[in-house]
Amino acid sequence: MNLVNKIINSILAKALYHRQFKDFLEEIDSQFSDLLLHNKVRWLSRCNVLQRFALCLSEIKTFLNEKNIDHSELEEDKWLQKFNFMEDTTMKLNELSL
Numbered sequence: 845m846n847l848v849n850k851i852i853n854s855i856l857a858k859a860l861y862h863r864q865f866k867d868f869l870e871e872i873d874s875q876f877s878d879l880l881l882h883n884k885v886r887w888l889s890r891c892n893v894l895q896r897f898a899l900c901l902s903e904i905k906t907f908l909n910e911k912n913i914d915h916s917e918l919e920e921d922k923w924l925q926k927f928n929f930m931e932d933t934t935m936k937l938n939e940l941s942l
Contacts, residue, residue, distance in 0.1 A: 845930065847917055848897050851904065852879050854913065868907055876900055891938040894931040
């Protein structure tokens with residue numbers, strides 16, 4: 845979750861990157877127009893953030909490569925398996941809590 849937050853914050857914290865990322869998503873006709881932020885006060889947002897990140901992962905990788913920002917973990921199978929497991933787990937916990 846730390847890496848996901850770090851990547852999202854690096855994109856959304858800088859106004860130029862954020863605007864360029866939104867334009868990039870619009871250019872490639874992505875199903876989403878922006879990323880979600882994780883709010884620690886409301887733990888249910890974690891599921892939504894992880895789900896959106898997973899669905900936009902290829903777009904995020906492409907954008908980071910264009911900006912020469914290296915996150916080699918995004919290419920590692922072991923990290924991706926852990927990430928997908930965490931996403932599935934939080935989704936089930938979210939369903940149970942509702």
